[in-house]
Amino acid sequence: MSTCNLCGSAELTSLIDFGAHPVSKHYLLDPSEARENWPVSLAYCEACGLSQLVDSCPPEVIYDDYVTLSSWKPQPQVQHEIETVQRLGNLNLGANIIEIGCNDAMFLEALSRAGYKNLLGVEPSNDAGEIALKKGFTIIPEFLSPELSKSIVEHHGKFDLFISRQNLEHIRDLKGVAASIDILLKVGGLVLIELPNYDCNLRCRDYSLWEEHVNYFTTDTLTYFLSLCNIEILHKEIFLFSGEGIFAVGQKVNSIKSSRDYLPELRKQNIQYAQHWQPFQSKINSYLGNQKAAGKKIAVYGAGSRATCLINFTGIGTFIEVIIDDQPEKQNKFLPGSGLPIVSGESLYTQDIDICLLAVNTEHEDKVIDKHKSWVEKGGKFWSIFPPSDRLIPIW
Numbered sequence: 300m301s302t303c304n305l306c307g308s309a310e311l312t313s314l315i316d317f318g319a320h321p322v323s324k325h326y327l328l329d330p331s332e333a334r335e336n337w338p339v340s341l342a343y344c345e346a347c348g349l350s351q352l353v354d355s356c357p358p359e360v361i362y363d364d365y366v367t368l369s370s371w372k373p374q375p376q377v378q379h380e381i382e383t384v385q386r387l388g389n390l391n392l393g394a395n396i397i398e399i400g401c402n403d404a405m406f407l408e409a410l411s412r413a414g415y416k417n418l419l420g421v422e423p424s425n426d427a428g429e430i431a432l433k434k435g436f437t438i439i440p441e442f443l444s445p446e447l448s449k450s451i452v453e454h455h456g457k458f459d460l461f462i463s464r465q466n467l468e469h470i471r472d473l474k475g476v477a478a479s480i481d482i483l484l485k486v487g488g489l490v491l492i493e494l495p496n497y498d499c500n501l502r503c504r505d506y507s508l509w510e511e512h513v514n515y516f517t518t519d520t521l522t523y524f525l526s527l528c529n530i531e532i533l534h535k536e537i538f539l540f541s542g543e544g545i546f547a548v549g550q551k552v553n554s555i556k557s558s559r560d561y562l563p564e565l566r567k568q569n570i571q572y573a574q575h576w577q578p579f580q581s582k583i584n585s586y587l588g589n590q591k592a593a594g595k596k597i598a599v600y601g602a603g604s605r606a607t608c609l610i611n612f613t614g615i616g617t618f619i620e621v622i623i624d625d626q627p628e629k630q631n632k633f634l635p636g637s638g639l640p641i642v643s644g645e646s647l648y649t650q651d652i653d654i655c656l657l658a659v660n661t662e663h664e665d666k667v668i669d670k671h672k673s674w675v676e677k678g679g680k681f682w683s684i685f686p687p688s689d690r691l692i693p694i695w
């Protein structure tokens with residue numbers, strides 16, 4: 300039986316069963332290639348309010364052959380995050396700093412440029428970890444656990460700053476992470492956390508969940524999680540990043556009273572989100588079905604995981620001709636599930652596409668539209684299928 304990733308409670312209420320789907324990052328070389336399907340099912344914990352995927356695809360299936368480097372994605376927020384921690388915590392250049400899931404050490408490099416010397420990374424993925432090692436950083440190639448944390452403290456001492464960016468949403472054993480933070484961090488030490496904001500999914504009816512993200516935090520559930528390791532939030536902000544992101548800075552205190560006053564309101568929002576799923580699914584299908592019946596040719600721009608998942612969950616693949624992606628590595632492959640071909644932007648012109656559904660991060664939409672001005676001038680129409688865009692197709 301499933302128990303909550305954060306608090307261990309067995310009181311999990313099922314919210315949405317999206318069906319069974321292949322791993323979204325495993326692109327096909329041939330559209331008929333067979334892939335195993337795994338259940339994608341969202342549940343809500345009645346005890347702590349964390350929404351999470353239950354009985355989902357095992358991590359070894361997802362992370363086998365996993366090559367996604369942090370440096371691939373532009374992250375304009377990095378400098379601001381470092382400056383905010385410095386301002387709040389008075390962090391001197393001799394501070395002892397650890398980052399879990401440091402990937403190819405993109406953030407550690409930024410800290411190094413800012414003058415910090417005592418930097419340690421934890422990264423279980425081989426490819427990314429090796430790149431970080433080659434850059435000269437000390438990297439521990441393991442998954443974080445309380446046992447590992449004890450041994451790290453023996454060798455490196457306790458830490459002044461603990462960093463976890465776009466990481467906690469992937470980890471099933473959050474209780475282990477909370478215990479690890481408590482072991483690693485000095486009293487008075489700081490945490491820097493960045494993760495996707497599920498409040499945005501709830502508010503904007505964004506159903507583009509992703510099987511890699513097993514935990515869906517709101518600012519309230521993040522505050523509760525941090526209170527379990529005696530961390531008080533000093534600063535939090537919301538920013539645009541693959542939907543919305545939460546950036547929070549906290550400080551370890553001797554003891555803290557945790558509150559779950561947010562539960563009734565959060566539960567109500569989750570139930571409404573679940574109730575709107577089926578109407579949303581029929582509306583998006585009938586809208587695109589009508590466009591296709593009227594002779595319009597439809598493409599999707601962006602072959603990322605959120606796009607793959609949304610297309611598979613809603614079943615709108617039958618109305619779409621092609622998936623456009625600017626990354627040459629993805630072109631000439633096929634989307635898992637729908638089997639749709641991934642092509643370059645040229646196809647907007649050569650295949651006489653009438654409607655192009657943007658499935659890129661909201662902050663990148665203008666750039667894509669600008670690039671294809673001449674297609675728009677010829678009558679092409681861009682819409683978006685990713686909240687919180689203001690170009691969403693009119694069913695939202």
Ligand SMILES: [Zn+2]
Nearest residue numbers: 303306344347
């Ligand atoms: Zn819970």
